[in-house]
Amino acid sequence: MSQTVPSSARVVIVGGGVIGCSVAYHLTKLGIRDVILLERNSLTCGTTWHAAGLVPTLRATYRMSMLARYSADLYERLRDETQQDTGFVRNGSLSVATHQERFTELKRGASMAKLCGFPCEVVDSQRASELWPLMNADDIVGGIYLPLDGIVNPVDVTQALAKGARMGGARIYENTKVLEIKAKHGTATGVVTQLGDIEAEYIVNCAGMWARHLGRKTGVNIPLHAAEHYYVVTEAMPDLATQLPTLRDLDNCNYFKTDAGKLLIGTFEPNAKPWGHEGIPEHFSFDELPPDLDHLEPYLEAAIRRVPALAKTGLQVIFNGPESFTPDDRYHLGEAPELRNYFVAAGFNSVGIQSAGGAGKVLAEWISKGHAPMDLWDVDIRRNLPFQGNATYLYDRTTEGLGLLYAMHWPFRQFETARNVRKSILHDRLAAANACFGEVAGWERANFFAPEGEKAEYRYSWGKQNWFDWSAAEHMAVREKVGLFDQSSFxxxxxxxxxxxxxxxxxxxxxxxxxxxxxxxxxxxxxxxxxxxxxxxxxxxxxxxxxxxxxxxxxxxxxxxxxxxxxxxxxxxxxMTSSMAVLGVMGPASRELLQSLTDEDLTNEGFPFGTSREIELGYARVRASRITYVGELGWELYIPTEFAPDVFDRIMAAGKPFDLKLCGYHALNSLRIEKGYRHYGHDVTEEDxxxxxxxxxxxxxxKPDGFIGCEALLRQKEEGVTKRMVLFRFLDPKATSFHEEPIYRNGSIVGRTTSGMFGHYVGANIAMGYVENPAGITKQWIESGEYEIEIAMHRYKVEARLRAFYDPDMQRVKS
Missing domain, CATH: 3.30.70.1400 (Aminomethyltransferase beta-barrel domains)
Known part of the structure; x- marks a missing residue:
């Protein structure tokens, strides 16, 4: 063991798993060679060593898929660069569906694969059997085959990354535990280890299961919690082909990977078991957890049904090891908002191997450039809120998180655990009105209201879901009369x-x-x-x-x-988020309704669009702001929390003659898309x-003194843009668009959708998305093309516009 560590480095990385080694490797590739990686025990000892080594390329979004693709490409060339074997093989993957809704999900993924440039074959049960001869395909309705997916040896690929980092100048110290993070004036300045202090310009927390605990030492919130994760390895199977595609039996929560003449079977069960809630033992390293055979039994039985040869095959290994999961099943990446120059790459939710290459690359570029190199909002650590670091919240959510990797990824699917964290003061009133709540940032928000006698719940589908007509009525109430939204989560x-x-x-x-x-x-x-x-x-x-x-x-x-x-x-x-409730009163009758409750002049002349002032409403002083996110005449009312129930009750009572309707966030979404209003994180990001x-x-x-980004916009204005947000109206009313769907112009892919919803007033599904043309985008170029959008491998004709399909001249808003 080394008795000393250097006194300083430009970057100190904490954690020697595949993620930490990838960050070190990529920093040196950028010319940042003064890098120290510290591992409390031995490289790979936390989670990496027992990973299954799957390297799929297709993820839930285009950006995440491109990062996964980079990982696969990196692992393929790493052996030649470092002379360290990685065990990487492009064996392909086969995902199968046992019902049509799952098949639709897979086909939607196949359409997105075209955006990424991945070869992807949609297969029937016969073709699936040809690709995986030992599989029982009696209940298979279809699937997708991705030939570029691969497998890798996790320990070997980590050692290759470590070797590549050392070749670039990085120094790696094993058996060196980080005790504290040093900080001064809100900025990380170094680490304290048992071998001495190291001053540093940047700290990178890649500590895996330990990342949350390490973050808490300096007030950095890194919400994650470990869960037990199982796989088994069979005895040798003589009839098993040397190399088969990785098989994902998603509906039965299992995957199958060939392993030197044996079969490795892993599970993503929906009733996961959190681990380490009382703290991870100090000695924990290359350790296993006791297997729970009763817990595992249903999934082994499902595996035997899928691969009948398993009934005559013994198990050589029954493995249970911990992996860390985040509250939303997306990993944490980026600079912590609580502490400058403190970066995080942790919480990889069983996708660490496939993500390590891409995540390491973009985080290294983030450190080097001082900003994210691409839109990474999906995984940006700044999406988290302080309450999400709560241990009880994390424990409860983790029981659900692991299984969601293989669960149906329904549109509008809601988490079922760790709910009712943040409630509007009006929550009980909305519940009494038969609201069905969804969760965003911990807030319980009414997504739709079910009619009397109907159960306020989701029945998920890839088509029009059970709430479609109910939300349509809310949408039309706002367009034709008046609707009331609880927008307190602003x-x-x-x-x-x-x-x-x-x-x-x-x-x-x-x-x-x-x-x-x-x-x-x-x-x-x-x-x-x-x-x-x-x-x-x-x-x-x-x-x-x-x-x-x-x-x-x-x-x-x-x-x-x-x-x-x-x-x-x-x-x-x-x-001030928690101090004010917000009620949105929206629709052509909103002025008349509110005027009945206040002496304030609400006429267009007395209260023009874009005006905000305090008014008396009931017993309260309310800030009324004439602004809208639904494209109608309306006001947002900002009310001190304790006064909100009374104001709500008065509006509801006064609204009866106007047919006032309570409205949820699904209606708000369809209204804003129909009007062409952008949504941050979907339609606009730091990349746009x-x-x-x-x-x-x-x-x-x-403006006399300009603004941040002004110079860049002026240059772009002069040069012209090569991509542009466009609105699309589907000609087929049966189309159901959401996002990440390929946009075709004259038969060629030119972009992807960012949002989609049925526009009930215009009577068609409306999508928003960016189209690109390297030679430049003009109004004439957009209008001269013929457009289609592909959903689940089917192309639908669409009409393209730059302006909203509803009220493009803002006459309704400013009336």
Whole structure:
């Protein structure tokens, strides 16, 4: 054992699994050679050593699929580079379905594979049997075969990455435990080990199951929890081909991988067993957990039904080992919002091997460039909220998380565990009205309201789900009369101080130096012109502003605001999210309804669009903001939490003559898509500029001092854009679009959808998505093409527009 460690390094990585070694390897590839990796025991000893070594390429989204593809390509060439065997083989994979809904899911994946450039074959049961002769295919209705998928030896590929990192100059110290993270003035500055302190410019937490505990030492929230994960290895099977594709029997929670003449069978059971809740033992390293055969038995029985030869084959290994899972089954990547220069790559949810190459590459580039190299919002650690680090919450959610990897990935599927974390003060009233709740950022939000006598629950489908007609009625109420939304989950940040206007006008692309009582729609951009936030800013007084954005971006938006606030700025930022309920009263009758409850002049002349002021409503003082996310005349009412129930009751009572209807978030989504309003995280991300997203109207290029990203937008304006957000209307009313679907122009793929929902007023499914053309995008180029969108391997003709299909001139909104 080395008795000392260097006193300093540019980057210190904590954790010597496949993730940590990949980050070290990729840093050296970028010329960052002053890298130290510290492993408390031996490389691979936590989770990596017992991973199954699957390297699939197709993931849930295009971005994640491209990262997985990079991993496979890296592992394929790593042996030649390092002279260290990795065991990588492109054996392909076969995923099978036992019912049509699963087959639809697989075919949707096959369509997305075209976006990624992956060869993918949709197969019937006969072809599946040819690819996997030992399989019982009697109940198989179809599947997909991905020939570029692979397998790898996890220990060997980690050693190859470590060797490649050493070749690039990185230093790796095993048997060196990190005791503390050093920090000063909100920035990580080094680590404390039992062999000495190391000063560092950057710290990277790749500690796997230990990452949450290590993060808590410096107040960094890394929500993850270990769960037991099982696989078995059979005795030798003489009839087993040397190399078969990895078989995924998703409906029975099993996968099958050939392993030197034997078969490895792994499970992703829906009733997972959390582990390590009381803390991971200090000695835990290359350890196994006691197997629970009663727990495993149903899945072994399913495996025998799928591969009957197993009935005559003994088991050589029954393995149970822990892996860490996050609350939403997406791993954590990026710079922690709580501590500058502290990066995280952890919580890989049993997909660490397939993700390690891509995740290591983009995190190394993030450190090198100072920003994410691509849109990584799916896995950005800033999506988490403080409550998600709660141990009890994590324990309860982990029972569900492991099984969701192989469960049906239904549209609008809701988590069933760790619910009712955050409730609006109006929750009980909505429940009494037969609301069906969904969960976003812990908030319980009414997604739709079931009629009296119907059960308020989801019955999932890839087509029109059970709530379709109910949500349609809510949608039409907003278009024709008036609807009421509980939007209390909005993120609300109060920015106050003598320098507030200067600060916000630098961060906001639009000009927020307006009169008090005005609302400004704007974006926050990065230096490349990409959209970091999409929100409204209301000027309350000369020195006070209310910033309002969506629930999922609460941590992200606060972090962006804080990291762009100079230390000397005389500004105070307060998160007011929990202090105010928000009611959206929307629709052509909204003015008449609200006017019956207040003496305030709500006429178009007295209260024009974009106005915000306090009004009396019942016994409360309410901030009424004339703004909309559904494309209708309407007001958002910001109400001190304790006054909200009374205000709600008064609106409901006064709304009866106007046929007021309670509305949920599915209706809000269909309304906003019909109107062409963008949604952060789907339609706009840090990879998209306002010019590309069709939002340049929300940037003021004439502001005297400019704004962050202005120079990049001006360059793009001069050069022209090569991608553009376009709206599409399906000609076939049976089409059901969601996102990540290929867009064709004149028979060639030119982009992918970002959002989709049925537009009940226009009577068609509406999709939004970006189209690309290296030679440049113009209105004439868009309008001169013929378009199709592919869903589950079927192409549907669509009409393309740059403007909304509903009220493109904003007459309804500004009436």
């Amino acid at each position: 993120t609300k940040l109060l920015v106050q101080g003598r320098d507030a206007v200067t600060l916000l006008n630098r961060i906001c692309s639009n000009n927020i130096d307006v009169s008090p009582g005005r609302i400004v729609y704007t974006q926050w951009l990065n230096e490349r012109g990409g959209i970091e936030a999409d929100l409204t800013v209301t000027r309350l007084t000369q020195e006070a502003f209310l910033v309002v954005s969506g629930a999922p971006t609460q941590t992200r938006d606060l972090d962006w605001l804080q990291r762009n606030t100079p230390e000397e700025a005389r500004v105070v930022v307060t998160d 500029t306002p010019l590309e997203a069709g939002l340049s109207f929300a940037s003021d290029f004439d």
